[in-house]
Amino acid sequence: MSRQTRFEIIRDFETQLVYSRTAFPMGTKGLRLQAGVTTPNGEQLQRLLALWGPAIKPGDPAHISFVQIKDNHIHLDINGGAIRRKKWYQHIEVSGNGGTVPLSPNESQQNAHGSYLEIYFDKYVPEMTAQQLRDLLIPALDFNARNKEQAYLDTLPPKVKAAIKAHYVLVGMNSEMVLHAKGKAPKKVREKDGETAYEEWIYGEPPQDVDFVRIVSDEVVRVETMKVGGEKIVRTEREVILERPDKETEAKKEQEDRPPNAPSLRRPGEDPEDAPKPAEGRPSGPGPLSIPQSPVPQTPVPQPIPQPPTPQPPGSAPGPGEIVGRIR
Numbered sequence: 001m002s003r004q005t006r007f008e009i010i011r012d013f014e015t016q017l018v019y020s021r022t023a024f025p026m027g028t029k030g031l032r033l034q035a036g037v038t039t040p041n042g043e044q045l046q047r048l049l050a051l052w053g054p055a056i057k058p059g060d061p062a063h064i065s066f067v068q069i070k071d072n073h074i075h076l077d078i079n080g081g082a083i084r085r086k087k088w089y090q091h092i093e094v095s096g097n098g099g100t101v102p103l104s105p106n107e108s109q110q111n112a113h114g115s116y117l118e119i120y121f122d123k124y125v126p127e128m129t130a131q132q133l134r135d136l137l138i139p140a141l142d143f144n145a146r147n148k149e150q151a152y153l154d155t156l157p158p159k160v161k162a163a164i165k166a167h168y169v170l171v172g173m174n175s176e177m178v179l180h181a182k183g184k185a186p187k188k189v190r191e192k193d194g195e196t197a198y199e200e201w202i203y204g205e206p207p208q209d210v211d212f213v214r215i216v217s218d219e220v221v222r223v224e225t226m227k228v229g230g231e232k233i234v235r236t237e238r239e240v241i242l243e244r245p246d247k248e249t250e251a252k253k254e255q256e257d258r259p260p261n262a263p264s265l266r267r268p269g270e271d272p273e274d275a276p277k278p279a280e281g282r283p284s285g286p287g288p289l290s291i292p293q294s295p296v297p298q299t300p301v302p303q304p305i306p307q308p309p310t311p312q313p314p315g316s317a318p319g320p321g322e323i324v325g326r327i328r
Contacts, residue, residue, distance in 0.1 A: 001069060001125045010067045012130040013076070017063050019142040019151030020078075024056040025049050028082045030116035031140060038140050055079065055115040057176075059152025062141075065114070072121050074133075079114035117141070152180060160240055169213055172240040173220045178213060185213075 001009075022038055024031060025048040032039050040048060056062050056078060066077035093100045117140055119133075134143045145151035153161050156177070163170050164181040173181070178201065185201035192198070198221070201213040207228055214222035219242075225233040 001127055005127060006069050009130060013064050013067050015063060017061060019145040020056045020058055020060050020062050021142050021155050022140055023049055023054050023058055024078060024115035025052050026055040026113060027052040030082060032118050032120060033140055034120040036139055055113055058155040059148050061148055069125055072124055074119045074125060076117045078116060081114045081116050169220060169223050170239040171220050171223055171235050172238040172242060174218050175215055
């Protein structure tokens, strides 16, 4: 890519407002786009979203805050990026007799909540126009959507998209889809069915039709509709299947990825079979740790030299241990 084209791409895309077509995870791991496929995706993306939370959701407006063109890929920071960058004036300091003072000392240093997207090419970044780059970014970013609603609907399966346009709730939708289909529920009730906690979203009031949407763990599991004539319609069979992370699988995966750093009394390379074991009759459970002490050579203590008894003058009181006698 020529120098002039680089300047045109950067000038055209920086501060550009777009709509997201996929979820961007929070943290230092963003998305990679190559050959029209974004990675991570599927269960791996859902796992990252569950662990770190989403920085951008599908359909959310976002802005490209930084563009960097490298040898074989183009880096785009979304909503400030995953690492907060300093402004140019934050690098300026003023020196004087009292020392060095930054030009903007009250600038807040909050954590970054954005993400990034990197578009990779085979060997090098080819010559292209801004419109050609927009076409390449379609799997991740939407430059043609007129509003957030349209951008969000374009990310959904056709069946879900048609149901939302018809303001109809399907069993298997998530809470965000229900909000787009029916809007904010006028009334919500939280109850328990045995050990399962659920939330009931109630739409409508008599004498109109009333819909009761039951949500468990962000998934619609039951839709009950009370008709004006008294007819009751209940739907519990899943009508749409969405990708959702498995909580137990995530916990196991997180434990596997965590490095084994538990403390140990063994020396490096020592066989655990050769490690000292508790003596018989002593419980092996938790308790005060007794470390054997190596024998320390004792230094002999010098004994005092006995002194001869001091002669006592006549008539003095006998000292302790003395024998008093009288010659008759």
